[in-house]
Amino acid sequence: MATDSDLPPLSADEVARYSRHLLLPDVGMQGQKRIKAGSVLCIGAGGLGSPLLLYLAAAGVGRIGIVDGDRVDASNLQRQVLHGTGAVGMPKAESAARRIRDLNPHVHVDAHDTVLTSANALELIDGYDIVVDGTDNFPTRYLANDAAVLLGKPLVYGSIFRFEGQASVFNVDGGPDYRDLYPEPPPPGMVPSCAEGGVLGVLPGIIGTIQATETLKLLAGLGTSLSGRLLLYDALAMRFQELALRRDPARPPVTELVDYDAFCGVPKPVADVGVGRLDPVEVARRREGGWSPFVVDVRAPHEVDIVALPFVDAYVRHDAVDLVEQVPEDREVLLLCRSGVRSLSAARRLVDAGRTGVHDVRGGLLAWAETVDPSLPTY
Numbered sequence: 001m002a003t004d005s006d007l008p009p010l011s012a013d014e015v016a017r018y019s020r021h022l023l024l025p026d027v028g029m030q031g032q033k034r035i036k037a038g039s040v041l042c043i044g045a046g047g048l049g050s051p052l053l054l055y056l057a058a059a060g061v062g063r064i065g066i067v068d069g070d071r072v073d074a075s076n077l078q079r080q081v082l083h084g085t086g087a088v089g090m091p092k093a094e095s096a097a098r099r100i101r102d103l104n105p106h107v108h109v110d111a112h113d114t115v116l117t118s119a120n121a122l123e124l125i126d127g128y129d130i131v132v133d134g135t136d137n138f139p140t141r142y143l144a145n146d147a148a149v150l151l152g153k154p155l156v157y158g159s160i161f162r163f164e165g166q167a168s169v170f171n172v173d174g175g176p177d178y179r180d181l182y183p184e185p186p187p188p189g190m191v192p193s194c195a196e197g198g199v200l201g202v203l204p205g206i207i208g209t210i211q212a213t214e215t216l217k218l219l220a221g222l223g224t225s226l227s228g229r230l231l232l233y234d235a236l237a238m239r240f241q242e243l244a245l246r247r248d249p250a251r252p253p254v255t256e257l258v259d260y261d262a263f264c265g266v267p268k269p270v271a272d273v274g275v276g277r278l279d280p281v282e283v284a285r286r287r288e289g290g291w292s293p294f295v296v297d298v299r300a301p302h303e304v305d306i307v308a309l310p311f312v313d314a315y316v317r318h319d320a321v322d323l324v325e326q327v328p329e330d331r332e333v334l335l336l337c338r339s340g341v342r343s344l345s346a347a348r349r350l351v352d353a354g355r356t357g358v359h360d361v362r363g364g365l366l367a368w369a370e371t372v373d374p375s376l377p378t379y
Contacts (some may be wrong), residue, residue, distance in 0.1 A: 001129045001219065007033035008062070014106055018060050031220040032060060036106075038219035039063035041125055043116055043144050044134030045096040046070070047204030048158050048211065050082035052134055055212040057100040061219065063108045064100060065128055068092040069115035075379060079201040116140055118257040121147040130218055132156040132211055138185045139260035145170060145178035149254045156214050158207045161191065163200050165207035165233040168226045168245065169214050175227040176247040183251060185264040195339075203235055274351035275344065276359035280368040283334065283361055287311070293332040293359065298323075298346045303338065307365060307377050318342035324353045332357035338379070340364040 002008075010018070010032060021027045021035075038061050042049050045068040056064055072080075072087045072095050087095040097111035112124060116135075121143055125131050131148045133155060135141055141159075148155040148171050155170040157178060170177040191197075210231065217223050232241040278286075295311055297304060298318035316326045318337065323346060327333055333350060335343040335358075343360040350358045361368065369376040 002034070002037035004030065004034075007037050009033070010036065011106075014060065017104070017106070021059070026222055027220060031222065034220045035060050035216060036062045038130070039065070039128040040130045040132060040215055040219075041065040041067065041128040042132045042134055043067045043140065044136070045080075045082060045092040046076065046134060046136065047079045047160065047199065048134035048208040049096070049132075050080045051205045051208035052132060052158075052212045052215075053082055053096055053100060054103065055209060056215060057104045057107045057109075059212075059216055060104065061107060061216075063110070063128070065110040065112060065124070066093045066096050067112045067114065067116050067124060068096070069113060075195075079199060079204050081205070116143060118143060118260065121257060122151065125153060126151055128153070130154050130156060130215055132215055133158060134208065134211070136160075138191075138264045139266060141178060142185065142263060143257065143260045146254045146257055149177055150257070154218055156211045156218070158211045160199055160203050160207055162197055163203065163235040165203055165235075167207055167210045167214070167231045167233075168229060169218070170227070172218070172225060172227040174247070176245050177254075179251060179254070180248050181230060181245055183248070188265040196341075200235055203233075206233060206235070274356070274358060275347045276357075277344070277362045278334075278359050279362050280370075280372045283359075284372050291332075293334040293357075294328055295334045295336070296327060296346070298335055298337050298342050303379075306379050309336070309365070309368070312336075316346075318346040323349060324355070327355070329355065332359065334359045334361065336361040336368075337364045339366050 015022065018032050021032050022029060040056055040061050042053055042064065045053065045066050053064065053066065070092050072083045072090050072092055074088050076083060077085065082099055083095045091113045093111040093113045097109045100107055100109050114120065125147050131144060131153050133141060133144050145155055154172045157170055158167045159165065214226055217225060228245055230243045230245045232243065295313045297308065297312045297315045300317060304315055314326060316323055327350060335346050337343040340361060340363045343364060347358050347360040366378055369378050
């Protein structure tokens with residue numbers, strides 16, 4: 001971060017724009033100049049990134065980088081208020097940059113339409129003062145943390161799940177980092193993403209705004225950060241709690257970037273021996289020709305209330321302990337879910353139990369709506 005002697009001046013337009021900051025004795029001209037001199041890299045332009053990026057831009061952070069390789073989907077708009085209906089299909093980094101430039105033309109924006117990887121993380125993060133984690137998966141969280149540690153950059157952390165959120169600040173003045181909070185990742189599939197488990201739309205707004213607050217405090221040198229503290233938020237109870245977080249001196253230090261998918265147990269693509277992976281168009285063609293497998297929808301009951309195919313024979317959750325027993329042995333089986341992930345997991349369980357003639361719908365109901373029946377609602 002820039003020293004006070006290197007701080008950039010504020011133009012007359014900027015003085016007018018940031019006047020409510022300048023009236024705060026703890027901020028004033030010097031604090032606003034520090035904010036202008038600062039640079040922040042936001043990893044993710046989704047639920048957390050939306051309020052974060054909007055408020056950082058409005059506050060006058062001089063340079064903002066956005067890393068996101070995803071595209072805007074209609075299902076994002078319930079919580080990702082950075083994007084609008086007209087941006088559906090657009091790269092999120094591009095949509096976010098466009099909105100920020102409209103909000104505050106004084107901010108320089110770097111749009112990185114890519115995912116953060118071990119190959120590009122150090123180069124991307126090295127050019128910014130502060131890193132903010134707006135991601136929704138464990139491999140990227142560990143990667144962002146380790147890269148920030150190696151480069152000596154503060155990392156402002158936030159995460160959300162259904163009705164609950166967390167926030168903290170890592171790697172500040174010898175304080176703890178993400179690995180002190182979670183030394184090991186949870187088993188794969190234990191914590192579903194927002195796309196799988198859902199999230200209250202306003203929740204990322206609350207946690208993302210807390211992240212923006214911590215980022216501005218770090219840039220302007222204000223107050224006490226969340227370093228060494230984990231802030232917990234329960235939206236249903238409307239309750240905040242705080243836990244102390246300390247650095248573990250016995251923990252092995254971060255010395256290099258690793259294969260984070262492997263570290264988090266993300267399975268590599270392998271051939272699914274015994275599972276017939278069928279595209280929706282192929283399933284529809286076979287059914288028209290008289291094929292009549294036993295069809296099992298492995299989604300949760302509340303998902304079935306949203307949309308269901310009319311020819312399903314049974315609804316059994318993919319993780320039900322009696323899944324194998326509920327599927328007949330004398331017929332071929334076709335399994336489906338929302339996107340094809342849970343149906344494949346269920347199909348593997350059946351094959352491992354010795355069943356034959358097991359198939360799943362590749363891409364699930366999302367692919368079915370795209371290629372077979374566009375009238376179906378998607379979620």
